[in-house]
Amino acid sequence: MHALAPKPAALSWEQAAALPLTGLTAYQAITRVLDVRPGESLLVHGAAGGVGSMAVQIAVARGATVLGADAADRAEFLRGLGATPVGDDEQVADRVRTIVPGGIDAVFDTVGRGMLARATAAGHDVTRYASTVDITDPRTRPVFARLVPADLHAVTELAARGHLLPHVGAVLPLSEAADAHRLAATRHGKGRIVLRIGA
Template sequence: MSRAVRLASFGGPEVLAVREVPVPEAGPGQVRVRVTAAGLNPMDWIMTADADTAARFGLSLPAGFGTDFAGVVDEVGAGVTGLSAGDRVFGGALSRAVADFVVVDAAGEIAANEVHRTPDGVDDRTAATLSIGGRTASAALAVLDPGPDDTVLIGGAGGGVGVFAVQLARLAGARVLGTGSAGSADFLRELGAEPVAYGDGLADRVRALAPGGVTAALDLHGTETVQAARELGVPDDRICTIAALVDGVPGANGANAAPGALDELARLVAADRLRVPIAASYPLEQIRSAAERQAGRHVQGKIVIDL
């Protein structure tokens, strides 16, 4: 038997429970991974909050929890090449990653059912944060295509996607203004963003900080940054959202990330060009506390479950 987080009903962190479950077997074309760390994302609790939302993601009860994982290949199914038992790997397993074992497709470029080699120099906790946040940031930045001539406004810059988006935009040569609370200012500066407080008057504060104007914007939370960007004259095709639908504004999600995006992110981490701040790590038994903190939406960086 092995351990896994299971939900007997949909709801908030209070429905999460650690259960004993049979050890899964790797089928043809699959690998079984012994999970050492699982990263949490807002989508984990959003998509399991109620039955209707869960159904849109193809989830039914009893359901698991969490998508991002890292660990070691434990079993290789028939027909798998390129991966062997003992290989360090990371990837995504939709709503089942917080478990001792996950089984995923070895061919893996499909979001939330994929596995990639973990490069030397990338620890498991960090690797376990890359799949959802990294994919989403990569897809959103591909929409904006920032460069050295751009000033990019990123709303929610200190969150799980923001930590990637800020750094990727900076690596592309862009100037980045990042919205957050007053308490997050130092954290945003460490990422490479110039902090600006969110809330009423955002556009005026951005104007004061960047009198030359803003050329692109990414809203990682809702629509406040979209509204400010429009007020500042940013054209809709250079605005992107991930959490809200706005007429005329393109959206992005992790499933749209280009092939190879995750491997490239891992290479950047290994080369010390991309840093993933770990806000906190929790043992599996404290999954409810970890999910509650994640659901508070004020985490600076990522939360990881240690298995």
């Protein structure tokens, strides 16, 4: 029973299914690994993705200023989450310095591919880096979701209070699980892929 939490009434079953893994990963990254506090600034790479979008919402709910690095066509989506979009090209560091001249406090990377180097260029004295994908740099603290009942309940409470909304990009029947894996591998979707069991 320690792995269960009440479904937030405001969420659909598909949204609720998308909540635990991404929610726990993001929650533990923001609150435990990076310990993002009110008034601090956070840069999230892959901010429109499943984990990234959850991290943005959790950090915003904690009173942080959030900069979201992701494709330019996802800028409005990021603004809707409460983040300031900064793109994901080679000018990210320049945009971040313009928005937060004093430097960012923490970086959460869900993308890899050299994003830490860009984040380093963007911050003056960034001391807190966390990543779900790039753990080769000794400055980076890895993030892996752990089933902590208190954290699971905290995530569902945030959703119940309207501070956390999982974004579902596609819902497929269980018989199309292979297609779901192929879609996930393209990394071009926005939101989680959910498999529906039964009718």
